[in-house]
Amino acid sequence: MPKQSVLLAMRAVLGAALLMHVGCAAIIWRRGRQARGTHRVKIRGPRAWGARLMPVTGILILCFIALHVLDLTLGWGVQSSGFSQATADESFAYQNLVASFQRPQMAIFYSALMAVLAIHVAKGFTTVASDLGAMGHRWRATLAVIGGLLAVAILIGNGAIPVLVLTGVIS
Template identity: 45%
Template sequence: MTGRPRTGVPLWVLKLTMSVTGIVWAGFALVHLIGNLKVYGGAQGFDSYAHWLRVVGYPPVPHEGVLWSLRVLLVVALVAHVAAALALAVRARRARGGVRARHTTGRSRAAGAMLPTGLLLLVFLGLHVLDLTLGVAPAASPQFTGAGSAGSPYANLVASFTRPVTATFYVLAMLALAAHLWHGTVLAANDLGVTGARARRVMVWIAGLLAVAVVLGNAGIPLAVQMGVLS
């Protein structure tokens, strides 16, 4: 052993990557939530919104150009976020010598929940794309009407959430997303230099409101389908 320090990506770069990419996905979660709420306006309004996403900016922008640009941005942010998270987890484990701390506080338990909720969200994201975007069985319902402009996003959503297992998993995923967003937003604010007591309280409130909005807004949709409110 030479005692030379380990080389690699600086810690601050990993934390900054986590913060910026986390903010990108938090912003997407909020915008996606607003779009999802259009489902309560009925099939015509929801399907029109889904169609608009494909033609926004057209003809100056190619058909689905904005949509694909956002998809690429989200995929890049996701890959960077996961890579930084794994790198930080490995460094934290090495710093502890591979030994898990016996005494934990509420904050450390919340931090410890970030990895399992993140893994659950990765599984959910993959299944969600197979279900409502691509219509790949068995993730998608047998009543899937078609991808893109060929089908009805509203009908696909309702058909998917009539399945109790899918509806339950979606609700659980939204609870995991709320927890991930709440703690992740607070961590991101700290890593980006929001250290004042008043500013930190504001960020905690913002994170909490975002988490509650995700649960009430998104998780309410499969419950509404199960109760027959949406059909």
């Protein structure tokens, strides 16, 4: 079995999952537009913002994934000057990550996109719970808190990496 076979399999599964997610999101968006018709009710408040931002945050995350792959995996176009291509014997993922986040614009971009991802995950989590039948007020409130905590964990965990590289804690 080749050394990189598990990594390649994981990338293939993640790529397929991403394509299915985007396809399903487009179908749900189109069906929602058709179901509402011309006499739409305007929802206001925090729930409305989350729902309105889902397509926008989804597109931003898709662009981020493309940039992330170009920068850290393939080394095409936007990679740092310190980028090292992986070989059959060794990977330079850590070194490429540090080299990339030493550029302030990439660190700021990555951190900002973690906030976008947190918004998307928080709203998506509650939407999935609702779609799967969690309709009671207590269940929805509990799942909204869990989704929010998950989003905050992603924001803090992944958002800290570029900050730690820029401040020299990670080198």
